[in-house]
Amino acid sequence: MMTTRRMQHMINAIVATVLGLIVIFPIYWAFIASFFSSAEFSSWPPRLFPSSFSFTHYVRALTQSPLLKFMFNSLLVSGLGTIVRMIIAISAAFSVAFFSFRGKRILFFLLLGTMMLPPDALFIENYLTVSRLGLVDSYLGIMSVYLLGPVQVFMLRQSFKSIPKTYHEIATMDGCGDFRFLFSVVLPLSRSVVLTLSLHSFFTIWNTYLWPLLVTNDPNMRTAQVGITMLGYADSLDYGPVFAAISLMVLPSVPIFVLMRNRIAEGIKAGMAVG
Amino acid sequence: MNHQKKQLLHRLKPYLFMAPALLLAYVFSYRPFLRTIANSFSVVNYSGQIIDFVGLENFRNLFADQNFLTSLFNTFRFAGYFVPLNLLFCLICALLVYKKRRFAAFNETLFMLPMAVAMSSAALVFRALFNPSIGVVNYLLHLNIQWFNDPRWAMGMLVVLGIWMAIGLDFLLLVGALRSIPQSIMEAAEIEGAGPLTLLLRVQLPLISPTLLFIVTTRLRDSMLLSGPVMVMTEGGPLRSTQTLVYHMYLEGFAGGNYSKGSAISVVVFLLTFFLILLAFRAERKGVFYQ
Numbered sequence: 051m052m053t054t055r056r057m058q059h060m061i062n063a064i065v066a067t068v069l070g071l072i073v074i075f076p077i078y079w080a081f082i083a084s085f086f087s088s089a090e091f092s093s094w095p096p097r098l099f100p101s102s103f104s105f106t107h108y109v110r111a112l113t114q115s116p117l118l119k120f121m122f123n124s125l126l127v128s129g130l131g132t133i134v135r136m137i138i139a140i141s142a143a144f145s146v147a148f149f150s151f152r153g154k155r156i157l158f159f160l161l162l163g164t165m166m167l168p169p170d171a172l173f174i175e176n177y178l179t180v181s182r183l184g185l186v187d188s189y190l191g192i193m194s195v196y197l198l199g200p201v202q203v204f205m206l207r208q209s210f211k212s213i214p215k216t217y218h219e220i221a222t223m224d225g226c227g228d229f230r231f232l233f234s235v236v237l238p239l240s241r242s243v244v245l246t247l248s249l250h251s252f253f254t255i256w257n258t259y260l261w262p263l264l265v266t267n268d269p270n271m272r273t274a275q276v277g278i279t280m281l282g283y284a285d286s287l288d289y290g291p292v293f294a295a296i297s298l299m300v301l302p303s304v305p306i307f308v309l310m311r312n313r314i315a316e317g318i319k320a321g322m323a324v325g
Numbered sequence: 326m327n328h329q330k331k332q333l334l335h336r337l338k339p340y341l342f343m344a345p346a347l348l349l350a351y352v353f354s355y356r357p358f359l360r361t362i363a364n365s366f367s368v369v370n371y372s373g374q375i376i377d378f379v380g381l382e383n384f385r386n387l388f389a390d391q392n393f394l395t396s397l398f399n400t401f402r403f404a405g406y407f408v409p410l411n412l413l414f415c416l417i418c419a420l421l422v423y424k425k426r427r428f429a430a431f432n433e434t435l436f437m438l439p440m441a442v443a444m445s446s447a448a449l450v451f452r453a454l455f456n457p458s459i460g461v462v463n464y465l466l467h468l469n470i471q472w473f474n475d476p477r478w479a480m481g482m483l484v485v486l487g488i489w490m491a492i493g494l495d496f497l498l499l500v501g502a503l504r505s506i507p508q509s510i511m512e513a514a515e516i517e518g519a520g521p522l523t524l525l526l527r528v529q530l531p532l533i534s535p536t537l538l539f540i541v542t543t544r545l546r547d548s549m550l551l552s553g554p555v556m557v558m559t560e561g562g563p564l565r566s567t568q569t570l571v572y573h574m575y576l577e578g579f580a581g582g583n584y585s586k587g588s589a590i591s592v593v594v595f596l597l598t599f600f601l602i603l604l605a606f607r608a609e610r611k612g613v614f615y616q
Contacts, residue, residue, distance in 0.1 A: 059424070059426040059427070062421045062422075062424070062426070063426065063427065063428045063429075063432065065421055066418065066421040066422050066428075066432040066435075066436075067428070067431075067432060067435070069417075069418060069421070069436075070418075070432050070435025070436055071435065073435055073436055073438070073439060073489070073492060074435050074438050074439075076439075076442075076447070076450045076451065076454060076489065077438060077439070077441075077442060077450075079450065079454065079461060080446070080450045083453070091459065092459050093459070094458075094459060094464075095464050096459055096460065096461045096464050098461070138345045138346050138349065139346065141342045141343070141345065141346070142342060142343045142345070142346035142347075144342055145338075145339040145340075145342035145343045146343070149338070149339035149342075151336070151339040151340065154339070157343055157347060160347065160350060160355075161343075161346055161347065161350055163350075163354075164350050164354040164355070166598075166599065166602070167354045167355075167358050167595075168546075168550055168598065169353070169354075170550045170552065170571055171361075171550065171571065171574075171591050171594045171595055171598075172353075172354070172357040172358060172361060172591070173575075173578075173579070174357075174361065174364075174574070174578040174579060174584060174587045174588060174591065175356070175357030175358075175360045175361055175364075175373075175588075176353055176357050177579065178372075178373040179352065179353070179356075179357065194353060195353050197349050197353075198346055198349035198350055198353065198354070200350075203346060228338070256443065257443045257444060259443075259444055259445050259553040259556070259557075260552055260553055260556075260571075260575070263556075264579060274443075275443050275444065275445040275446075276445070278445060278446065278449065279445050279448075279449060279557050289453060292449060293450075293453075296442075296446045296449060296450065299443065299446060300441055300442050300446060303441040303442075304438065304441045306441070307437065307438065307440050307441040307493075308434055308437075308438075311433075311434075311437050311440075311497065312497075
């Protein structure tokens, strides 16, 4: 005889599974749609599984469109952008956490204050700046507005502050330079935070749409997010390569998100918390 | 002499470490922010230079412009549907999953997977799913809605997409919050005879109120800034029924080159987001419980 509690658990599991399957349906459908023939796309009733698994659309997406270039651009901008962003944030957080100097509080608040100014509402002026600097259609131009991560500065400073200041004083007295102290003491002790923030940063930059769209005119400079919306099958019902492209981008990130879900949630929560 | 130099370098060092971050804050946040405010009170030429100061004229024109009022109204309309429905759905999912049981981890994974899909991919997939003549949504739900041509329904599509993109994170945050409620409190309430509903309304919801407030505020702010899904899915249509503030700003300020008007819209967006943050701070001080 089942207890009511176990019964309750079973009902919860069933309802949650049904809801869950509805939630992941779009991902499932994007994946199977990448195998549809053009006739299957326009068939009624719509198909819920493909009749065959041919990789024509994948081959076409990879060979007849600049998809690989888009993905390369995105990887480069997100990867390099994250590295530069972390270096700048680590440097600022290091200064705030280990030195005392005049105006520290004000300067620190000025950095955090940028969280109140979302780039999505500043793009007109930022575009003018970037175009005056001649950075339209350049990787630096795409990265430019993401290079300062106030969230990163704040979280790193919190983490650095847990390291006693006396360590720094002793290290300085022993003739250990600031950079050596940073690399051999501070960063190893903050490895986990640095990793979380880097991951968060990578996905934030990877996912951006509006800004990369504005600062690129050259199709070869588009990021994956912008590029796939312009794969150019809009008029025909030839969606195949679009869904092949989407599947190629989503499938690698699924295991990353499943394995690192808590770390990512933490990072994003931190990212939103202060904004 | 050498000693003096060293002394100076030593005093400058902390500033040098902060310099790159401060420079970026100036170039890409404060300067554009101040210039946007200045532009909104001025006539600006095509290369972005201020020609004439016109006071509140831009704002007066803006609020007399039916087109802008539509964008403002649409943005609120989106927020009005999206924020409560999203919270409700994520809360239901979280309540179904937070107790340790068999398959809980599996269920959790399903709900968080949308996080792995970027906005523009998601918008493209939903555009195909909502296709009125060959799409899966109309077929499976036995509907005959012209999603892209019916001004009453196009926003519904954006709301569904918005919730779908928000589930992953909001669900994880709520599950985390529900699990952090001490078991002893729940057991004590159960011994006192509290049923599941009383438990939810009197114990769980008050105890997770910081997370609830956090989700509501950040999602309200996201709503005020909504533009990407609009650009990929509907381009503001049909009949401007999905034209939002930031998308309107893009049309005026970027595509149309009308910097004064674009900047004035931008200032309205800023005021809205500031106001929301202030409201959240007040709510936090008043009615939110911390453990």
